[in-house]
Amino acid sequence: MAFTIKVNKKTYSVDVDNDTPLLWVLRDVLGMTGTKFGCGMALCGACTVHIDGVPVRSCITSIDSIGASEITTIEAIGTTPAGARIQKAWVDLEVPQCGYCQSGQIMSAAALLAGNPHPTDADIDDAMSGNICRCGTYLRIRAAIKLAAQSNGPRG
Amino acid sequence: MKPERLLLLAGDKAGSPAPKGFSRRGFLRVGAAAGGGLMLGLRLPLAGGEAEAAEASFTPNAFIRIAPDGEVVLTMPYVEMGQGTYTSIPMLIAEELEVKLSQVRLEHAPPNEKLYANPLLGVQATGNSNAMRGAWKPLREAGATARIMLIAAAAKRWSGDAQSCSARDGEVIHEPTGQRLSYGALAADAATMPLPKHVTLKSPKDFKLIGTPAKRLDTPSKVNGTATYGIDARPPGVKFATLAQSPVFGGRVKSLDDAAAKAVNGVRQIVRLDDAVAVVADHMGAAKKGLEALKIEWDEGPHAGLTTQDIAHELERATLGAGAVAQNIGDADKVMASAATKVEAAYELPFLAHATMEPMNCTAHFRQDECEIWIGSQAMARVQTMVAKAAGLPPEKVIIHNHLIGGGFGRRLEADGAVRAVEIAKHVDGPVKVVWTREEDIQHDMYRPYWFDRISAGLDEQGKPVAWRNCFAGSSVMARWLPPGFKVGLDSDTTEGAIDLVYDLSNVRVEYVRVEPPGVPTAFWRSVGPSHNVFVTESFIDELAAAAKQDAVAYRRALLDRSPRAKAVLELAAEKAGWGQALPKGSGRGVALQFVFGSYLAQVAEVEVSKEGAVRVRRVVCAVDCGAVVNPDTVEAQIQSGIIFGATAALYGQITLKNGRVEQGNFDTYQILRLNETPAIEVHVINSPETPGGIGETGTSAIVPAIANAIFAATGKRLRKMPVDASLLKRPT
Numbered sequence: 001m002a003f004t005i006k007v008n009k010k011t012y013s014v015d016v017d018n019d020t021p022l023l024w025v026l027r028d029v030l031g032m033t034g035t036k037f038g039c040g041m042a043l044c045g046a047c048t049v050h051i052d053g054v055p056v057r058s059c060i061t062s063i064d065s066i067g068a069s070e071i072t073t074i075e076a077i078g079t080t081p082a083g084a085r086i087q088k089a090w091v092d093l094e095v096p097q098c099g100y101c102q103s104g105q106i107m108s109a110a111a112l113l114a115g116n117p118h119p120t121d122a123d124i125d126d127a128m129s130g131n132i133c134r135c136g137t138y139l140r141i142r143a144a145i146k147l148a149a150q151s152n153g154p155r156g
Numbered sequence: 157m158k159p160e161r162l163l164l165l166a167g168d169k170a171g172s173p174a175p176k177g178f179s180r181r182g183f184l185r186v187g188a189a190a191g192g193g194l195m196l197g198l199r200l201p202l203a204g205g206e207a208e209a210a211e212a213s214f215t216p217n218a219f220i221r222i223a224p225d226g227e228v229v230l231t232m233p234y235v236e237m238g239q240g241t242y243t244s245i246p247m248l249i250a251e252e253l254e255v256k257l258s259q260v261r262l263e264h265a266p267p268n269e270k271l272y273a274n275p276l277l278g279v280q281a282t283g284n285s286n287a288m289r290g291a292w293k294p295l296r297e298a299g300a301t302a303r304i305m306l307i308a309a310a311a312k313r314w315s316g317d318a319q320s321c322s323a324r325d326g327e328v329i330h331e332p333t334g335q336r337l338s339y340g341a342l343a344a345d346a347a348t349m350p351l352p353k354h355v356t357l358k359s360p361k362d363f364k365l366i367g368t369p370a371k372r373l374d375t376p377s378k379v380n381g382t383a384t385y386g387i388d389a390r391p392p393g394v395k396f397a398t399l400a401q402s403p404v405f406g407g408r409v410k411s412l413d414d415a416a417a418k419a420v421n422g423v424r425q426i427v428r429l430d431d432a433v434a435v436v437a438d439h440m441g442a443a444k445k446g447l448e449a450l451k452i453e454w455d456e457g458p459h460a461g462l463t464t465q466d467i468a469h470e471l472e473r474a475t476l477g478a479g480a481v482a483q484n485i486g487d488a489d490k491v492m493a494s495a496a497t498k499v500e501a502a503y504e505l506p507f508l509a510h511a512t513m514e515p516m517n518c519t520a521h522f523r524q525d526e527c528e529i530w531i532g533s534q535a536m537a538r539v540q541t542m543v544a545k546a547a548g549l550p551p552e553k554v555i556i557h558n559h560l561i562g563g564g565f566g567r568r569l570e571a572d573g574a575v576r577a578v579e580i581a582k583h584v585d586g587p588v589k590v591v592w593t594r595e596e597d598i599q600h601d602m603y604r605p606y607w608f609d610r611i612s613a614g615l616d617e618q619g620k621p622v623a624w625r626n627c628f629a630g631s632s633v634m635a636r637w638l639p640p641g642f643k644v645g646l647d648s649d650t651t652e653g654a655i656d657l658v659y660d661l662s663n664v665r666v667e668y669v670r671v672e673p674p675g676v677p678t679a680f681w682r683s684v685g686p687s688h689n690v691f692v693t694e695s696f697i698d699e700l701a702a703a704a705k706q707d708a709v710a711y712r713r714a715l716l717d718r719s720p721r722a723k724a725v726l727e728l729a730a731e732k733a734g735w736g737q738a739l740p741k742g743s744g745r746g747v748a749l750q751f752v753f754g755s756y757l758a759q760v761a762e763v764e765v766s767k768e769g770a771v772r773v774r775r776v777v778c779a780v781d782c783g784a785v786v787n788p789d790t791v792e793a794q795i796q797s798g799i800i801f802g803a804t805a806a807l808y809g810q811i812t813l814k815n816g817r818v819e820q821g822n823f824d825t826y827q828i829l830r831l832n833e834t835p836a837i838e839v840h841v842i843n844s845p846e847t848p849g850g851i852g853e854t855g856t857s858a859i860v861p862a863i864a865n866a867i868f869a870a871t872g873k874r875l876r877k878m879p880v881d882a883s884l885l886k887r888p889t
Contacts, residue, residue, distance in 0.1 A: 029438075100513040
């Protein structure tokens, strides 16, 4: 059936079954391949996007659950203040290796920073442990989130 | 145009000898580039270099082109999979050519099939941590050669002498007058200059780029979603497919009911193969839904009852017999018989999956007369050969578009995914992207082999090892992947880390028995042979230290008088880790030392073991001497990466078989270390002028024994089988 969804501030009409995961609508129907497939079971976080600013795993988010919500993907996260800071920190600290999981990592980190300008190590653990990185870039991910938080200005 | 024609081979003129100063005859060819400018062709060694040595003729597989606009384009056979090769390799050229790193552009090989018309002969692959090791000298020599020829061209223009000219940032400068000419303006003339007779490379103290933390060229595209991996290929009209392969290795499709799958909205076609069924659809969502709706009955074949235990027992039995002798020094048996103490142990390591974050995938477009492939591969030439066979076409009719790799770790040295895609594409009109589900990716991986090792040592009255005997059994990946590399029952990968130990041992006998597990495919896995051997040898040397009632670091150090670089990394790691300082109850430190992939590395792991036996790795201190460091930022990143990869294996990694089926399926049953479990990691690099060693895999092989040894220090329990079994570490309440 037909759905109208809003992705990165643009409106798209797609005709898919109502239980189709958002991931495949983005990647295969709309051709936005920055969002990655990793597990299909919300175990790895590679497919993370924002729905109304909240990080969700698009591989288990059915198209009929989205309604009029705003979807933001890696292609547009740089237009948000937190997303831009996270991307800059990622480049400054050379976080990515193979880079495949980094779209999801950045989406999780950008959501964390948008809601919590000065996350503690425990906050970072909570927000980021759902995202697997097989190259093991975790130490730089943690450091980059802290670097991006510094550019939020001093605490308090 | 073929490379042979566009390279006007200055060094190949009749009677002209190969230039001196080059390590290999005819290693470099220089001439005019198509479209103007200067072209250098050179040959870089690749993984599986043994087979290539047999090639009599020289065929370049890397090219440096200096275009009339001054751009320096490097075309090289190594692929980027996160190890930073795309940044560190161009540094070598830029250093000697005297251009900024930003002036060097890198292209995949083959980037332009028409221009480079299949320069890929022999074995083209990136693996075994060999890119920097292979490129270190030839690429710097190529850069220096081009610089000398550019300077010669400028000197001629100015009617001056080359001695009065220097090169800097892509320009030649005439020092007396301050005149400048850009490389672009000189490139065409340079191609006509004679090849220099002598090329002197910079002394390390003069390096401007090498040894500096250069920014990686591939990073920006990896933070904004524009980096394109194989799975992102979208040729016009592409359809999307996923598949179910026989859950039992070697099984066949017995019957198929695809009515429900065909009824799924968006499903276009069901492709039944002998041993797999694929669902082709408008998008992967529909393909997956269709796959779930298939009713497949499998003929499970000869391996229906296979279990991991069957395989382990067979390997164990094999080590009781004699194997191929990998190393024999002195008389281990005789000295063992008269040793004061004898220590014996058996070790086991499990099958492991690669679990790259990018699941296996390949897009194929099969046409009557050619086949087009979109993939991320560590071994494009292998893909081409195997696809050609599967498609029934000559290799030159297979066109490959290589992409970034979403994790290699050895998995993408194999072409099975490409072959599968072609088998399916043969039944599909137009291009089809075949993406494996994570479950298929885990259950149809080609696994790090299962290993069984029987090892023993004789100690003298002081506890020093005087005899060492090791017999191990498992699969030889090399024997399948590169048959010429497997000779008289041995290959260099299977034995690396088991022979030529850093320790001063005077009576050594190491034997290997090749046993292939029935039906289970095996493959290279990050840190390959050493991923197995270093665990065994470094755990066992720890056992010997304990048997001798000596400190684990001091015991090793006493055996290192002939290996000063090994001693230096061991001492540095111990010092930085605070070796010997007290730790809380339930915690312990373990050390491991290795010389593999051409690099010396020592690690100290600090673990905490809970009352329930849960192991947490708190901190890892690593000291490495990998020779000259090209990009220190990449070295640190690769060591961290390797440690986390190995720690995942030590704590969680195992693929097990029951009823011929792999029991793990997704990241819930095949766990990967996560951010909240990651230890603090310190990397200390010893500055060294030696030839660079490999770095991408070294961290992985050393961490597993370091963790096992730390667990012993914390609990007194020696774990001789990985992964860690918490039930063995539970403390009585």
